[in-house]
Amino acid sequence: MSSAPILLEAVSVRLGERLALDDVSVRLDQQRIAVIGANGSGKSTFARLLGGLVAPTTGAVSVLGLDPSRQAKELRRAVGFVFSNPDAQIIMPTVAEDAAFSLRADKLPKAEAAARASAALEEFGLSELADRPAHDLSGGQKQLLALCGALIRRPALVIADEPTAYLDARNSRLIADHLLRDGKDQAGDRAHRLVLVTHDLALAARCDVAVLFDDGRLTAVGSPTEVIDRYEASLVC
Amino acid sequence: MLTLYRPGTGWMHRAPAGPKAFVLLVLVLAVSLLPSTYLAAGIAATVTVLGYLVTGLGLRELGRQIVSVRWVIVITLGAQLLFLQTEPAIANTSRVLAAILLAAMLVLTARVADLLDAFERGLQPFARFGVDPARVALVLAVAITTVPVLIRLASGVREAQKARGAGGGLRAFVIPFLVVSLKHADDLGEALTARGVA
Amino acid sequence: MTSEPAAAPAEITPRRSARPVSRLAIDATDIARIAVFAAFIAVLGLPGGFAVFGSVPITAQTLGVMLAGAILGAWRGAIALVVFLALVALGLPLLAGGHGGAGVFVGPTAGYLVGWIAGAFVVGAIVHAGRRRLTWARTILGVLVGGILVIYAFGLPVQALVTRIPLPETALQSLVFVPGDLVKAVIAVVITMTLQRAYPRAFRTDRFVGAGGASAVQSTAGAASGTAPGVSSGTPER
Structure with missing residues (x-):
């Protein structure tokens, strides 16, 4: 396999009756990848495929040099996921517990996990809320917590599926800034790679490359402005 | 809580x-x-x-x-x-x-x-019989987290019922509430998988 | 975090498709469903419940017991009840009327609560017997036997024991609850059969986990194939 971070060769995914992805081949080296397209075009399936949540029916997938079919466990340790529904991503009853939850697989000592969780909460401005029940949070705060849970393990790749769909403009902005940051963060670590599925074309424009899906097929790859233009042209009836 | x-x-x-x-x-x-x-x-x-x-x-x-x-x-x-x-x-x-x-x-x-x-x-003593205490505690914690979420979903369902002028019967409430609950379970299961629970 | 062997071939997909059917493997999807069903039963018992016969409040929680077995199947349904009752024991006021705490397990109704676990199991075992499609007959039988008979079989002796009233008198006294139970049984059957048409992937039970059946019950698969009419408002596309 090549060393490209994301590589798909003739990949199809059949979900029940429907062909969700139809013969997709693509190679993506860029750091921040926007995925756009209409409802049901296959972009969410594409995201889940990269994260090992959906298996390819045919074809070969390589993400970060891993095969999601056979190395799902390793891949999921390298990938952080953010979904759109803030409520369905919170797993533990309190904010601090939920942030620490993602560290379970690392089997850290309790004190160390708690320390890392509180550092991460600090980074996302949630420290004040650490001991509050998670359901007391606003939608935007919940989504920040979900992001915190996804980023706390410093994943090499973050996959975000419509992370701002339930949020108002201000919170969308906040989440997007965290997701799209490049260069080094406070801890001096390199920023994560990002696959961002979104309907918000302004967000897509801030990425390094965009891919366009239509009815399960990948119809365009290129600079965000060009791909967005093409998408918007296709919307004119 | x-x-x-x-x-x-x-x-x-x-x-x-x-x-x-x-x-x-x-x-x-x-x-x-x-x-x-x-x-x-x-x-x-x-x-x-x-x-x-x-x-x-x-x-x-x-x-x-x-x-x-x-x-x-x-x-x-x-x-x-x-x-x-x-x-x-x-x-x-x-x-x-x-x-x-x-x-x-x-x-x-x-x-x-x-x-x-x-x-x-x-x-812990039951671990040798195949009980995984951490997993049991996880299920309980997830359930505790879920109760307030479902309370909100339930009130959403009731409001939708009222808005449509539907009656307050048990069956008319339980079916849509059950479906949104099961959908929530699917989303939650995906989030659990994504966060490292096999 | 999990006691499962690392070499399990189940990792071909994140779902359970390749797991051996012989043992009860609880994966992330099951954890979510069990936890959500426990919470579902809790919400059915919240104040502001339902007045069925005029103003007599009956708890809808036994309806939840019946549905847990009918929808999750025997094992997962029973586990959902164990989880629910564990939350009650841990002190959450989730029983109808805001009750909770270990006290309810030494009170007169303790046997009924334990009976809920066995009841859900029996409902699931009968409703899903023979891994065939659900039928009205089997669903009615399962709900009546598991959801009513089994629960009383556990509840009455314990009630007699705790209150030290002889069993026949205890049974006589409990007759007043039977009409309500029958109403809930009817509702449970109708809901189960409706759900089979409106939302078939609700039924992800122990027995349907054969090698071939997995894709049809995968959660992502179902969501994408549009099997949820009407109720999916507000959910962005996936």
């Missing part, structure tokens, strides 16, 4: 959850085995009152607990008086009541998170 816990700093609150649960269990069992006599009823009542006093919960809390189980008292006593003599009726009712009130002391003085930890530790 919705819980029966009453914050406090007395020794009963500071006592570790596991041993506390064990001691109360023994006490409750002892009370349950008392005979059906006035004397036994008096013992049960005395133990309960003393229990609430020495643990610092106080008689006001005891009163609050009695009010919260008033229907159990009414139904139990009513049935007892119908089928039994007065002495066993009163003795049995106070014995049942004492057991309930003593057992309640556990959740009044221990946080859910602490009980959850104690529960996980208590399950």
